Amino acid sequence: MTPTGRATAPGDDLRTWVPICAYADLIPERGAAALVAGDQIAVFRTFDGRFFAVGNRDPYSGAYVMSRGIVGTRDEEPVVATPMHKQVFSLVTGVCLDDPETALPTYPTRVTDGTLEVSVE
Amino acid sequence: MRIVVAGYGPAAHRLVETLARRGFTGTITVIGEEPRPAYDRVALTSYLKGTGAGELTLPDPGASARVLLGDRVVRVDRGRRTVTTRDGHEEPYDVLVLATGSAPFVPPVPGAGRAFVYRTIEDLDAIRAASAGATTGVVVGGGLLGLEAADALRGLGLATHVVEMGPWLMPRQVDEGGGAVLRGHVERLGLTVHTGTGLDRIEDGRVVLADGTSIDAGVVVFSAGVRPRDELARRAGLPVGERGGVVVDEGMRTADPAIYAVGECALAGGMVYGLVGPCNAMAEVAADRVLGGSASFTGADLSTKLKLLGVDVASFGRLSGALDVTYMDPVGGVYKKLFVSDDARTLLGGICVGDATPYTLLRPLVGRELTASPSDLLFAGAGGPRVDLPDDAPVCSCNNVTRGEIRAAIAERGATDVPALKKCTRAGTSCGSCLPALASILAAEGVAQDKALCEHFAHSRSELFDIVRVRGITTFSRLIAEHGRGRGCDICKPVVASILASLDGGHVLEGERAALQDTNDHFLANIQKNGTYSVVPRIPGGEITPEKLIVIGEVARDFGLYTKITGGQRIDLFGARVEELPLIWKRLVDAGFESGHAYGKALRTVKSCVGSAWCRYGVRDSVGMAIALELRYRGLRSPHKLKAAVSGCARECAEARGKDFGVIATETGWNLYVGGNGGFTPRHAELLATDLSDEELIRSIDRFLMFYIRTADRLQRTSAWIERIGLDHLRDVIVGDSLGICADLDAAMERHVGGYFDEWRATVEDPEKLRRFVSFVNAPGTPDPSIVFETRRDQITPVLVEVTRS
Numbered sequence: 001m002t003p004t005g006r007a008t009a010p011g012d013d014l015r016t017w018v019p020i021c022a023y024a025d026l027i028p029e030r031g032a033a034a035l036v037a038g039d040q041i042a043v044f045r046t047f048d049g050r051f052f053a054v055g056n057r058d059p060y061s062g063a064y065v066m067s068r069g070i071v072g073t074r075d076e077e078p079v080v081a082t083p084m085h086k087q088v089f090s091l092v093t094g095v096c097l098d099d100p101e102t103a104l105p106t107y108p109t110r111v112t113d114g115t116l117e118v119s120v121e
Numbered sequence: 122m123r124i125v126v127a128g129y130g131p132a133a134h135r136l137v138e139t140l141a142r143r144g145f146t147g148t149i150t151v152i153g154e155e156p157r158p159a160y161d162r163v164a165l166t167s168y169l170k171g172t173g174a175g176e177l178t179l180p181d182p183g184a185s186a187r188v189l190l191g192d193r194v195v196r197v198d199r200g201r202r203t204v205t206t207r208d209g210h211e212e213p214y215d216v217l218v219l220a221t222g223s224a225p226f227v228p229p230v231p232g233a234g235r236a237f238v239y240r241t242i243e244d245l246d247a248i249r250a251a252s253a254g255a256t257t258g259v260v261v262g263g264g265l266l267g268l269e270a271a272d273a274l275r276g277l278g279l280a281t282h283v284v285e286m287g288p289w290l291m292p293r294q295v296d297e298g299g300g301a302v303l304r305g306h307v308e309r310l311g312l313t314v315h316t317g318t319g320l321d322r323i324e325d326g327r328v329v330l331a332d333g334t335s336i337d338a339g340v341v342v343f344s345a346g347v348r349p350r351d352e353l354a355r356r357a358g359l360p361v362g363e364r365g366g367v368v369v370d371e372g373m374r375t376a377d378p379a380i381y382a383v384g385e386c387a388l389a390g391g392m393v394y395g396l397v398g399p400c401n402a403m404a405e406v407a408a409d410r411v412l413g414g415s416a417s418f419t420g421a422d423l424s425t426k427l428k429l430l431g432v433d434v435a436s437f438g439r440l441s442g443a444l445d446v447t448y449m450d451p452v453g454g455v456y457k458k459l460f461v462s463d464d465a466r467t468l469l470g471g472i473c474v475g476d477a478t479p480y481t482l483l484r485p486l487v488g489r490e491l492t493a494s495p496s497d498l499l500f501a502g503a504g505g506p507r508v509d510l511p512d513d514a515p516v517c518s519c520n521n522v523t524r525g526e527i528r529a530a531i532a533e534r535g536a537t538d539v540p541a542l543k544k545c546t547r548a549g550t551s552c553g554s555c556l557p558a559l560a561s562i563l564a565a566e567g568v569a570q571d572k573a574l575c576e577h578f579a580h581s582r583s584e585l586f587d588i589v590r591v592r593g594i595t596t597f598s599r600l601i602a603e604h605g606r607g608r609g610c611d612i613c614k615p616v617v618a619s620i621l622a623s624l625d626g627g628h629v630l631e632g633e634r635a636a637l638q639d640t641n642d643h644f645l646a647n648i649q650k651n652g653t654y655s656v657v658p659r660i661p662g663g664e665i666t667p668e669k670l671i672v673i674g675e676v677a678r679d680f681g682l683y684t685k686i687t688g689g690q691r692i693d694l695f696g697a698r699v700e701e702l703p704l705i706w707k708r709l710v711d712a713g714f715e716s717g718h719a720y721g722k723a724l725r726t727v728k729s730c731v732g733s734a735w736c737r738y739g740v741r742d743s744v745g746m747a748i749a750l751e752l753r754y755r756g757l758r759s760p761h762k763l764k765a766a767v768s769g770c771a772r773e774c775a776e777a778r779g780k781d782f783g784v785i786a787t788e789t790g791w792n793l794y795v796g797g798n799g800g801f802t803p804r805h806a807e808l809l810a811t812d813l814s815d816e817e818l819i820r821s822i823d824r825f826l827m828f829y830i831r832t833a834d835r836l837q838r839t840s841a842w843i844e845r846i847g848l849d850h851l852r853d854v855i856v857g858d859s860l861g862i863c864a865d866l867d868a869a870m871e872r873h874v875g876g877y878f879d880e881w882r883a884t885v886e887d888p889e890k891l892r893r894f895v896s897f898v899n900a901p902g903t904p905d906p907s908i909v910f911e912t913r914r915d916q917i918t919p920v921l922v923e924v925t926r927s
């Protein structure tokens with residue numbers, strides 16, 4: 001497997017990881033916004049305890065609100081809906097499931113000693 | 122042919138109606154002892170709750186029958202074929218039909234003369250008069266009618282006891298487990314229950330039980346069974362049963378071929394039937410025979426479903442069987458049991474207390490092969506498998522309507538909703554317990570669209586509401602694990618959040634519920650196009666002091682917010698960033714403001730005109746009423762937002778008819794309009810009730826709102842909801858209590874009112890809930906750099922972010 005930039009993968013040691021918050025700071029199925037090197041990122045914790053990080057900007061409205069969307073599933077895929085007009089994005093690939101031409105950037109995540117970390121390079 | 126009918130109750134009415142419908146050309150004379158034409162005895166209790174005697178009267182049977190009221194048949198001369206009345210009137214007949222019903226049994230105990238019975242409108246007048254000077258009541262008999270009478274006494278303000286000789290309440294309808302759950306309900310309502318003991322005597326102001334207990338009793342009501350009124354037949358030498366009842370054959374004919382007996386006075390196949398369904402069926406058979414037909418009555422379904430003291434109680438089919446499956450939830454007060462054959466393949470009968478859904482859906486399947494496992498069937502309708510009925514299955518047993526007839530009404534006569542089905546088939550027009558079944562048949566016939574909320578739940582919002590209510594579910598995770606799939610979405614999560622809030626109260630940001638809320642509810646504010654929020658404090662009725670106006674002004678100035686007056690007579694403050702919301706609200710809460718719930722699917726405002734306090738045209742205090750209503754319903758979560766208004770006179774300055782509920786003052790009270798809407802599809806509210814007192818107004822709105830909350834679809838405003846269910850049906854349910862749920866609706870609203878708290882105050886006081894109000898988890902102090910404003914007309918306005926999709 002090669003690093004895809006989309007999920008935690010081999011090669012992680014070479015990345016720069018930025019601590020975001022304590023694992024417990026995130027409510028399951030709710031997101032939070034983080035500021036990483038000037039970029040806004042939305043981090044989510046799903047019901048099964050996995051973490052995802054995507055861009056916080058809703059490409060449809062231009063507002064930085066993805067972290068405030070409702071988290072759920074569509075056909076087993078973890079997703080978030082933008083709170084503005086409810087377009088649904090995959091948390092795994094960032095792709096808008098209603099409009100595959102549009103996607104959010106995604107970022108690898110990992111938990112180290114109870115701290116959620118994201119890599120943005 | 123000359124037909125004489127003795128007695129004018131429901132059975133006599135059905136007989137005359139059937140004869141008329143089938144073109145009978147002879148003469149009909151009906152002689153009734155009561156001073157009024159036949160009325161709906163089943164709905165008798167509603168008389169005490171304000172239904173007029175006129176409203177209870179059954180519709181004109183449509184025959185040119187001669188009706189003699191207030192006179193009694195005292196003698197039948199079979200030789201001369203005449204009847205004689207108490208007033209000395211003599212009437213010849215070719216056919217005589219006895220439809221004399223039955224009389225309450227009065228046990229021969231000392232003092233019995235002091236007690237009342239519960240059978241006619243006059244009985245209720247007497248009970249009401251006696252209750253006016255009393256504080257305590259005792260009902261003797263804990264059966265179906267006894268509990269109904271007990272509820273009536275309670276409604277008249279008496280501390281009420283029920284005395285039942287059997288070992289538990291309603292021993293003829295439910296088993297011991299059901300009796301225990303029922304007793305729990307009854308006792309929670311404040312009634313005292315004595316079982317396993319009879320009555321020894323009645324004295325002035327008290328009764329003494331066989332076990333020596335003495336109970337204060339200003340009013341005593343006997344409801345210890347009925348006896349067929351067969352005295353005319355006895356005197357005329359016709360055979361009667363050992364325990365009463367005029368013996369008839371399958372054609373409802375007595376031993377004298379010129380005399381028939383129908384209804385509760387008849388003994389058919391060795392049974393006396395005490396339910397209106399079989400009585401009607403007998404009347405139809407007798408009418409057919411008189412007209413030369415060969416219809417026969419071979420027994421009837423004795424299933425019963427009632428709403429007693431706000432509790433569903435139902436039993437159907439056989440109440441014993443080789444195998445049974447029981448579901449019991451003593452906390453929620455639900456008990457359900459199904460009896461199945463020893464091979465577990467055939468449904469024999471069932472009992473339900475606290476939730477009658479299985480009754481509605483499963484009763485028609487008695488004697489048939491099961492379509493799912495018994496335990497799944499116990500949840501039928503509330504998320505269980507859909508039960509498909511064969512064509513000959515009875516759906517409405519009051520009016521003998523089968524599934525096939527309903528199917529035909531849909532397919533051939535174009536009925537597309539429940540009211541149309543009622544009109545075409547008469548199904549659902551008596552006790553109303555089959556209305557849910559009618560709705561589900563419409564759905565099964567493809568008339569209604571797919572109700573699935575989303576890919577996670579196959580249920581409609583109202584079905585989910587019932588599942589949550591009946592099963593006492595308090596978390597989304599349990600609901601979706603047991604009744605759905607996946608982890609939900611932006612459609613079902615807010616719906617479930619709203620249902621949980623309606624049923625359970627509690628804070629919308631508590632525990633798991635926080636994750637269900639749409640962003641507005643999650644931040645208790647309204648998101649705007651640039652990701653900032655607006656803040657709307659509650660200003661009940663639009664009335665506000667200068668001091669409070671100044672506070673709003675100062676807060677807006679200090680946080681640099683854009684300020685605008687809303688259409689609902691309050692003030693909206695725009696441009697707040699998430700981290701500012703708690704600071705803004707701390708100031709507002711300290712100044713005595715509460716959440717305005719502008720962000721929720723909830724009551725928004727109750728607008729008002731200035732009313733009689735100032736206006737020279739006003740006839741009533743519209744501001745006072747608007748404030749009272751707004752405070753009562755604030756925080757009430759509903760399928761969609763709710764708006765209301767109160768106008769102080771017919772000039773209607775508050776535009777109440779554009780609201781979900783609108784109140785307009787009249788010289789003598791308040792008129793209540795419902796189902797109005799501005800918005801996309803404007804609609805004027807329709808008049809639901811007129812000239813209501815303050816209390817009646819509030820009770821009507823309570824029920825309207827709670828019924829809406831229970832049964833509307835997701836995001837269905839009251840206007841669309843009323844178009845679906847019909848204004849008449851709505852009125853039947855909340856004014857006439859046709860579904861028997863009003864006590865439940867009232868209790869639900871009391872819970873809401875009692876459980877209200879200001880959710881913004883609770884939030885600013887709880888550090889745990891405040892944690893979400895940060896711009897960035899890793900940089901809580903840094904404002905969102907993407908939020909930029911410019912100035913327009915001296916206030917801020919968002920700088921449009923350029924939309925480019927990556």
Ligand SMILES: Cc1cc2nc3c(=O)[nH]c(=O)nc-3n(C[C@H](O)[C@H](O)[C@H](O)COP(=O)(O)OP(=O)(O)OC[C@H]3O[C@@H](n4cnc5c(N)ncnc54)[C@H](O)[C@@H]3O)c2cc1C
Binds near residue numbers: 165
């Ligand atoms: C409070 C209450 C609640 C009920 N609830 C339900 C329910 O939920 N479901 C259900 O299925 N059933 C219910 N019932 C029972 C139902 O009302 C009866 O089954 C039904 O009324 C029987 O109709 P009927 O015409 O045979 O007799 P009745 O209704 O008793 O009518 C007989 C009429 O004949 C008159 N009469 C008697 N003798 C003479 C005479 N010699 N000359 C002239 N007139 C005479 C009587 O005064 C009476 O008006 C309830 C009854 C009561 C009292």
